[in-house]
Amino acid sequence: MSQPDYTAEELQSVLWDILHECVNGRPDGHHCPFCKEGTLTCTVNEGVSVMMECAKCGKYMDAKLQ
Numbered sequence: 001m002s003q004p005d006y007t008a009e010e011l012q013s014v015l016w017d018i019l020h021e022c023v024n025g026r027p028d029g030h031h032c033p034f035c036k037e038g039t040l041t042c043t044v045n046e047g048v049s050v051m052m053e054c055a056k057c058g059k060y061m062d063a064k065l066q
Contacts, residue, residue, distance in 0.1 A: 006033060015052075018042070019063055022050045034059040 006014060014033040018040065021030065027042035030052070038056025045051070053060035 015061060018052060019050055019065075022052070023048075023065065032057060032059065 011033055018030045018033075021027070022042045022044050027044055027050075030040040030042060032038040032040055032054035035054060035057035038054040040052045040054055043051045048065045050063045050065075051060065052063075
């Protein structure tokens with residue numbers, strides 16, 4: 001059974017939580033909040049830039065903390 005879609009606010013919160021996990025040294029094992037089936041590949045560059053991408057659905061996010 002598929003999970004319900006997130007509201008925009010819930011999705012933002014989930015992505016923010018994943019971003020913080022990645023920056024704090026835990027970039028592995030996050031499930032894609034978009035398709036809820038894939039696993040995100042997260043890459044942290046210089047401690048302030050994070051790229052998250054789902055191999056299953058192709059959605060991605062590139063974030064930079066300042």
